Amino acid sequence: MTQVNCKNISIHVLYEHSNTTSPHGSSFIRLLLPLTHPTNQETFLVSQGTRFQAADVTIVERTWKSNITLSQAEKLVEKVRRNGTCLIYSIDDNLLDLKFHAIAQNELADEKLMVIRYLAREADGIIVSTHYLQQRLSILNSNIFVVPNALDERLLESSISGESEQQNYQHKTVIGYMGTRSHDDDLMMILQALRTTLRKYSGQIELQLIGSIADVSILKAFHNLSVKVVDVGGNDKYPDFMRWMSQNIKWDLAIAPLEDNLFTRCKSDIKFLDYSALGIPGIYSDVPPYQNTVRHLETGYLAENHSHAWIEAFEILLNDHTLRQKLAKQAQAYVLSTRTLKHCAQDWQDAILAIHTRS
Structure with missing residues (x-):
């Protein structure tokens, strides 16, 4: 993209939030941290909140409100248009196909799906995290930018x-997994492999x-096996959580299982970034979100998504400390030199200026 020389563009971020009105982790990763990074401070004047505020650019994230209605979305667009504001829609998940795979966990109502489609169509441009997601939303809007x-x-x-050397001084080798409520199916997919490995060792x-x-x-299902649920204390907010992870987690190996379906295919490689930045070698499902980034046996x-393949992966990496060190070092070098803000x-x-100048 060609850089446009613009200064002091005001941006108001309507981040996705629940009843607490606090930004979700994705809000920090996808909007709040990159937009306020020193790189962008001379170009953007950023405000954030849960309600509309006049600005040159309004960015609406995902479903915006937990109880969003189509009427509320329409009123927002009306305010944006009256104000002459550029409207950008930001989304990092294929929520349109989520209900077919995880409706029980996410309670994604039909009205929210209508809101997503409406905002995607009405926006002057959309910013997504992957090319798969860009393709999925292209039927709703032709002006879509991919920002990984x-x-x-x-x-x-x-x-x-x-300062936080990833070396475990405990007697046990530690396998770590970081996930949310929407990833139960992914963990269940390798449950047999985990149980088999935990029993053997x-x-x-x-x-x-x-x-x-x-x-x-x-x-x-892990009864009588060596499994520990780690308490993060009061470090739930994303910036605090990442600092806590950086200072406290000493895993020898991390895992990122991921099913392959319409929803997960549009996901990003965020777990690879998290694990690798902390110097932790990982096993990842051989699916599109990781195939495009992870170099097998290098980073x-x-x-593959079946028990035998995961048992084999555990066998190889648990018994080869040198390989784990190699993967950790090379993955960390890649992330820190390529995938940080x-x-x-x-x-x-570049993406915001391109959308703004065309609106």
Whole structure:
């Protein structure tokens, strides 16, 4: 994209929020941190909130409100148009196909689906995280820019400086998993492989889980096995959580299982970024979100989505400390040199300016 020389463009971010009105983690990753990064400070004057505020550019994220109605979305667009504001829609998940795979966990009502389609059509442009998502939404809007996820290096100072050396001083080798309630099916997919591995190496390895699990039966399936649910304390807010991870997590190996379907195909490689930035080698499902980034046996291990493949991956990596170190070092070097906001924040500026100048 050709950079446009613009200064002091005011941007108001209507971030996605629940009843607490606090921004979700995706809001920080996709909007709040990149837009306020030093790279963009001379170009953008950024405000944020849950209600419309006059600005040169209004960016609406995902479903905006937890109880959003089509009428509220229409009123928002009316205000934007009256104000002569450029409207940008930001979305990082294929929510249009989510209800077919995870409606029970996410309660994505039909009205929200209508809101998503409406905002996507009405927007002057859309910013997404992957090319798959760009293709999925292209029937709604032809002006879509792909800006891949990147981590804010300011939250990773311990890892970047080497203060948090990823070496586990416990007697057990630790396998880590970080997930949310919407990823239960992904964890269930490799449940047999995890149980088999934990039994075989009983007393030698431990599985640590960070995040929330919707189905408590998953934890029950690990009964009598070495599994620990890690308490993050009061560090739930994304910036605090990443700093906490950087300073406290000492995993020998991390996992990122992911089913392959219409919804997950549009996901990003964010778990690869998180694990790799912290110097943790990972096993990733051999599916599009990771195939486009992870180099097998160079920056990670790609495993097919069946138990035998994951058991084999565990066998190889748990018994090869040198390989784990190699994967961790090379993956971290890639992320810190390529996928941090220091290198990528400019992409947000280019996309927003391109949409703004055409609106």
